[in-house]
Amino acid sequence: MTITATDGDSRGARASRAEVIHRDIVRAILEQRLGPGTKLGEDEVGAIYGVSRTIVRAALQSLAHEGIVVIEKNRGAFVAHPTVKDAAEVFSARRLIEPVITELAAANCDAAGAKLLAEHFAREKQAEREGDDRAAIRLSGEFHLVIARIAGQGVYENFLRELVARSSLIILLYRRSRAQCCKVDHHAGLVEAITSGRAEDAVRQMTVHLDEIEQELELVETAMPAKPLSELLAG
């Protein structure tokens, strides 16, 4: 199974069990352990967490609402399979929203924010150093969310959360090469610019960063499988 249950509620803000499942599935997608088309059976997921289908359904419906999962009536929930058009829309939205977020983050960045960003970036570097590709790719996605958090704009942050998760699926489907997509060196410059409050510089770097990510993609409809099975057999 590619969903691993995290330890859960060690810290204060007690998340409900449905939220834990939601978070774990998003995490699995960000780490590219769960790919497009993967079936998420209710009993199957419920068994992992020891909860009833009621809870699982709540989590899956929430994921579906974010476009990360698709629910087909009477057939079940599957990890979404973004189309080329979806990909274009998602990146268009990111190019629109992220510069604004970045500017606000640079303007708003206090000591706490700087610490948050620095610590996250340290984890990114560490994951890369240790060769933990899964964590590295997830953290590089979450980096953008940390910026949104610092910007202190809940609405944008929620929008971006959805966009980042979908980006992960898009990258998995449409990337040209195996090259790591969200390069850490870009992030280093962003950390520097944001914590220094150089808004204009930060915005420019973010724009470049997003452009480079998108240029790593080849947005042509692939005959890629809804189910992972056929993909394995094709080779």
Added chain:
Amino acid sequence: MTITATDGDSRGARASRAEVIHRDIVRAILEQRLGPGTKLGEDEVGAIYGVSRTIVRAALQSLAHEGIVVIEKNRGAFVAHPTVKDAAEVFSARRLIEPVITELAAANCDAAGAKLLAEHFAREKQAEREGDDRAAIRLSGEFHLVIARIAGQGVYENFLRELVARSSLIILLYRRSRAQCCKVDHHAGLVEAITSGRAEDAVRQMTVHLDEIEQELELVETAMPAKPLSELLAG
């Protein structure tokens, strides 16, 4: 009861019962029949539609996910009560997204789109002419969604759907006067510009339009009730 069940599935795209409830509640909010803080009891809503709490819960969770409803653990679901900060964020997001949507709509507007827009606008005018304030205010909100639909960008459309619904609550809470907010004459110009493909003009009008809506607001924290009760007693 301020939620009125619509006839439901007369047309093809069979919506699930949870979706019907979701739509009706959003509609009630857009028509300002449901105000901030109103309790949405599960049994209560279920009784209206003749469905079990299971269905109602799905609808409420979906609404909560959009920030239109707040679910307090073990206490129930309430129509959201946006703060001043929420309001600022929502309108900031609209000022960012809607010009883009408008530009795309003007660029993309074919005969079908023009028809959609014209028909919607006709309904708006009719509601106003007939003095049906509720329908008028709802249609003026939905007008923006029609533009998003024409733009053909699902991602933006979904974002905007959320923003428009929340705007309705914000306007209810923070408007200066009783004046109608989304003036139809603005919409007339937008229809004209979009269907003519005058993108630049349309964008400019939309920007002005949004600014005027926001200027009708007085964004100071009111001691307005979570529950509508205290509001009645205050007078």
Added chain:
DNA sequence: TGCGACAACATTGTATACAATAATTGCCGG
């Protein structure tokens, strides 16, 4: 009279049972 504890009630949270639908398998005829 005012306050606090306790009990009765109402509402939500979760699990489970049953119904409905789709997928699978096996069978039969061509």
Added chain:
DNA sequence: CCGGCAATTATTGTATACAATGTTGTCGCA
């Protein structure tokens, strides 16, 4: 040997039962 049909199986959709929690009203006491 293949294709279509039917029975079986698995999975989801919905309702309901029970547990947990919050709320409200009442009673006793200071």
